[in-house]
Amino acid sequence: MSSQFELLRNVTIGQYIPTNSVVHRLDPRAKIISALLLVLAVSFTRSILPVLLMFVVILLIAAVSKIPFSYLMRGVILGLPILALVFAVQFIFQGWAEPAGRVFFEWGWIRVTRFSLQLISVGLIRILCFIFITSLITMTATVTELTHGVEQLLSPFRRFGVPSHELALINMIALRFVPTFAEEMERVMKAQASRCADIGGNSRFWRPDKAARAYLPLIVPLFINAFRRAEELILAMEARCYIGGDGRTNFVTLKSSRRDYLVVAASLIFFIFIATFPWPSLWDILALIGIKGL
Amino acid sequence: MGLAPIIRIENLYHTYQPETDQPIQALRDVTLTIDEGEYVVILGHNGSGKSTLAKHLNALLLPSQGEVWVKGWNTKDPAQIRNIRSTVGMVFQIPDNQIVATIVEEDVAFGPENLGLPQPEIVKRVDWSLERVDMLPLRRRAPHLLSAGQKQRVCIAGVLAMQPQVLVLDESTAMLDPLGRREVLDIAQRLNKEAGVTLIAITHYMEEAVKADRLVIMAEGQIVLQGKPREVFAQANHLQELQIDVPQITQLAMALSKHDASFPGDILTVEEFVSTIRKRIEDHQPLPPRSTNGRQAVGLNAAPDRPPKSKPEPPGEPMIEMTDVTYYYMRGTPLQVKAIEGINLEVRRGEILGIIGHTGSGKSTVLQHLNALLVPDKGRVTIFGQTTGSARVDVKAIRRRIGLVFQQPEAQLFEHYVGDDVAYGPRNLKLSREEVRARVKRAMEAVGLGFEAFKDRLTFSLSGGEMRRVALAGVLALEPETLVLDEPTAGLDPQGRRQLLDFILRLHDEEGLTLVLVSHNMEELAQLCDRIYVVSGGQVTMSGTPQEIFSRPDRLRELGLGIPAVTNAIYQLYEEGLVHSTATALTVAQAVEILGQVLNEQPI
Numbered sequence: 072m073s074s075q076f077e078l079l080r081n082v083t084i085g086q087y088i089p090t091n092s093v094v095h096r097l098d099p100r101a102k103i104i105s106a107l108l109l110v111l112a113v114s115f116t117r118s119i120l121p122v123l124l125m126f127v128v129i130l131l132i133a134a135v136s137k138i139p140f141s142y143l144m145r146g147v148i149l150g151l152p153i154l155a156l157v158f159a160v161q162f163i164f165q166g167w168a169e170p171a172g173r174v175f176f177e178w179g180w181i182r183v184t185r186f187s188l189q190l191i192s193v194g195l196i197r198i199l200c201f202i203f204i205t206s207l208i209t210m211t212a213t214v215t216e217l218t219h220g221v222e223q224l225l226s227p228f229r230r231f232g233v234p235s236h237e238l239a240l241i242n243m244i245a246l247r248f249v250p251t252f253a254e255e256m257e258r259v260m261k262a263q264a265s266r267c268a269d270i271g272g273n274s275r276f277w278r279p280d281k282a283a284r285a286y287l288p289l290i291v292p293l294f295i296n297a298f299r300r301a302e303e304l305i306l307a308m309e310a311r312c313y314i315g316g317d318g319r320t321n322f323v324t325l326k327s328s329r330r331d332y333l334v335v336a337a338s339l340i341f342f343i344f345i346a347t348f349p350w351p352s353l354w355d356i357l358a359l360i361g362i363k364g365l
Numbered sequence: 366m367g368l369a370p371i372i373r374i375e376n377l378y379h380t381y382q383p384e385t386d387q388p389i390q391a392l393r394d395v396t397l398t399i400d401e402g403e404y405v406v407i408l409g410h411n412g413s414g415k416s417t418l419a420k421h422l423n424a425l426l427l428p429s430q431g432e433v434w435v436k437g438w439n440t441k442d443p444a445q446i447r448n449i450r451s452t453v454g455m456v457f458q459i460p461d462n463q464i465v466a467t468i469v470e471e472d473v474a475f476g477p478e479n480l481g482l483p484q485p486e487i488v489k490r491v492d493w494s495l496e497r498v499d500m501l502p503l504r505r506r507a508p509h510l511l512s513a514g515q516k517q518r519v520c521i522a523g524v525l526a527m528q529p530q531v532l533v534l535d536e537s538t539a540m541l542d543p544l545g546r547r548e549v550l551d552i553a554q555r556l557n558k559e560a561g562v563t564l565i566a567i568t569h570y571m572e573e574a575v576k577a578d579r580l581v582i583m584a585e586g587q588i589v590l591q592g593k594p595r596e597v598f599a600q601a602n603h604l605q606e607l608q609i610d611v612p613q614i615t616q617l618a619m620a621l622s623k624h625d626a627s628f629p630g631d632i633l634t635v636e637e638f639v640s641t642i643r644k645r646i647e648d649h650q651p652l653p654p655r656s657t658n659g660r661q662a663v664g665l666n667a668a669p670d671r672p673p674k675s676k677p678e679p680p681g682e683p684m685i686e687m688t689d690v691t692y693y694y695m696r697g698t699p700l701q702v703k704a705i706e707g708i709n710l711e712v713r714r715g716e717i718l719g720i721i722g723h724t725g726s727g728k729s730t731v732l733q734h735l736n737a738l739l740v741p742d743k744g745r746v747t748i749f750g751q752t753t754g755s756a757r758v759d760v761k762a763i764r765r766r767i768g769l770v771f772q773q774p775e776a777q778l779f780e781h782y783v784g785d786d787v788a789y790g791p792r793n794l795k796l797s798r799e800e801v802r803a804r805v806k807r808a809m810e811a812v813g814l815g816f817e818a819f820k821d822r823l824t825f826s827l828s829g830g831e832m833r834r835v836a837l838a839g840v841l842a843l844e845p846e847t848l849v850l851d852e853p854t855a856g857l858d859p860q861g862r863r864q865l866l867d868f869i870l871r872l873h874d875e876e877g878l879t880l881v882l883v884s885h886n887m888e889e890l891a892q893l894c895d896r897i898y899v900v901s902g903g904q905v906t907m908s909g910t911p912q913e914i915f916s917r918p919d920r921l922r923e924l925g926l927g928i929p930a931v932t933n934a935i936y937q938l939y940e941e942g943l944v945h946s947t948a949t950a951l952t953v954a955q956a957v958e959i960l961g962q963v964l965n966e967q968p969i
Contacts, residue, residue: 291779322474
């Protein structure tokens with residue numbers, strides 16, 4: 072009750088955790104490239120063994136970054152709806168895919184087979200990997216570092232018309248105003264509540280028009296203030312000689328050390344290994360060590 | 366002091382929306398020269414054209430007619446825009462709307478980056494500028510974690526990093542509390558004195574004006590008066606027509622000189638006033654005789670100069686009681702902060718209660734407990750006999766009876782038409798159409814907005830002062846018994862301030878509304894309130910009548926709060942043994958009276 076207006080309290084997504092580990096001290100560019108390679112590697116996994124290997128490697132990176140496991144799992148809670156959806160879709164539609172292998176369960180048109188089980192587990196672990204990789208990067212690099220990283224990575228493409236600086240600036244300004252707007256939203260909510268408004272209360276889901284109308288007293292002031300702020304920000308930027316990205320220099324310079332190159336190289340080798348290794352299926356290995364009949 | 370003019374403005378006209386059928390003439394035939402190293406303050410009521418003029422100084426606006434030259438560059442020449450803007454740095458009103466980056470030092474670097482300076486030079490300039498504004502220790506901080514005064518200092522650093530020769534402050538102190546204002550002004554004036562930066566400040570605050578080399582007063586798009594502060598403030602009657610305030614201490618000197626022409630009326634500072642009185646007593650020169658009409662208001666005060674209630678009225682019954690209230694922000698997270706601790710406070714029926722404290726003192730948190738927006742983590746808040754936080758309490762009923770008006774309430778308007786916005790509260794109460802209409806009418810008229818004339822006006826086409834009154838009407842339409850106002854006059858010009866206070870006081874005097882005022886404006890609070898609480902560091906550090914509170918200026922100063930200039934002057938005279946009365950002067954009239962008594966006791 073007392074916290075009904077505190078908006079920033081429950082936001083943990085994208086939270087930076089300053090443990091100052093080796094991973095934290097990497098060049099953000101190296102981190103971004105490595106993360107991209109890992110994501111790519113995950114997308115190349117088809118069977119259970121490489122995906123499990125990926126999972127273990129990612130947990131190792133988390134351990135090196137000194138990120139508590141409980142923090143990683145918070146991201147999973149956010150991803151639960153997607154996980155549930157993937158599970159349901161695979162469960163329903165993959166039962167009749169062939170070759171099915173052994174059939175574990177059959178009821179009406181629902182069927183659980185060895186093949187569908189494998190697909191489901193590979194799918195779920197892959198999504199967990201994606202969530203963990205993205206969480207790890209925001210937990211070990213500040214958004215500002217990431218913005219600079221992306222800007223400098225994209226800058227060679229500027230001559231082909233990629234507006235690297237503009238994208239970075241837009242990103243930076245958006246991040247800069249998130250807390251400002253959260254505060255503003257809180258203030259507007261409190262002001263309208265003081266005028267006896269039921270914010271968000273009593274809205275019936277079968278009357279979305281009424282529910283939307285109840286939010287107008289919050290949304291309209293927020294937008295009007297946002298436009299006013301934008302106008303003033305433009306003036307302030309122009310007053311400080313801003314005329315776009317051409318001819319600008321950069322205060323922040325990113326320095327890469329040998330360690331950064333090593334990390335990128337390792338990621339690349341790992342990606343190639345995952346993507347090209349002739350992974351045997353789990354069943355073949357199990358059969359090799361004498362477990363049969365699954 | 367200066368040798369060469371750095372800015373020359375010749376016959377400048379500016380028209381907004383020239384192609385439409387309603388062109389707005391913002392500037393008319395302005396001619397002005399500003400010398401290198403000068404400190405110029407531009408005064409004028411809202412809409413007088415002073416901000417438009419400022420935006421011509423660095424080519425953010427271009428003349429409709431006439432010329433503006435900066436160091437010999439014409440602002441109309443697009444090739445010189447970079448030179449002009451890096452020569453004339455500008456800081457605006459709202460610090461939040463000027464900061465681009467998520468880290469202080471990167472924001473300061475934004476200007477030099479735009480100039481295309483080499484990286485090592487940018488680093489040097491960022492260090493230098495942050496040091497100038499005393500922000501070096503916070504260079505890696507995220508801007509949203511800074512106070513408003515600190516943010517404005519970052520903005521100044523961001524401008525300094527371009528090494529400008531002229532610094533323009535466009536109402537840069539309007540949104541700051543006294544402490545923040547002091548910080549920003551000290552830095553700006555230091556830059557002017559020590560680094561020779563030409564300083565041009567647009568402001569409503571007279572304390573800023575008295576230190577200037579030259580005052581320029583604008584009205585209706587024209588320069589109507591200019592000269593040294595002393596010369597300008599001597600024309601008090603003229604200033605009144607132009608809706609410009611005169612510093613309180615100057616008002617006092619003028620009131621005295623009205624009774625005795627030999628007393629100089631052109632005093633600008635408290636120190637000057639005290640030394641004048643000292644000199645007169647030492648020279649056995651008679652002080653101005655005691656006035657028979659000492660209570661007559663000089664009429665230039667920001668607050669209506671009402672005789673403060675001298676005898677305490679029988680205390681009304683307590684409406685709101687806060688007992689040992691403690692509240693934490695972000696409770697249950699690693700970022701938990703104690704906002705207030707052990708607060709005891711009560712609001713009594715029919716009084717005007719003041720709450721003083723600077724930003725971050727916890728006064729807003731206290732305020733939000735008064736209508737159950739917040740519920741204490743420890744302690745108890747009782748409103749009309751009901752303890753908040755219990756499930757049986759009807760929060761809506763409490764909020765209806767205690768109207769809370771936030772800072773800058775115009776930022777919360779949302780309806781297209783004024784009438785609809787005012788009706789939002791009554792409609793939430795599910796009143797009948799006729800009742801809603803009647804309440805909207807009463808509320809609008811209580812703040813001087815005619816129902817027929819304003820109900821169908823577009824909300825967002827109104828002036829700032831009018832919008833604030835609409836927002837106030839929106840709360841009054843709930844017909845509350847207590848009105849809680851957070852900084853009701855912040856950001857308004859002197860005339861708007863006076864008008865708004867008049868309406869609020871009339872509600873108190875005629876309708877018997879209980880008022881709770883939260884403000885940093887000591888002159889206003891000293892004159893209006895029956896009782897005052899001083900909040901600092903999340904605790905009530907002082908409480909009592911204005912006389913009791915302001916009789917301890919040392920304690921107030923320790924807490925980072927100011928006192929009214931006349932109070933300060935009389936107190937200093939008392940400290941020096943020149944005034945024997947222990948009475949505390951809160952208004953010009955009271956100060957005149959006390960000084961009159963001194964005269965009577967003084968052997969001549």
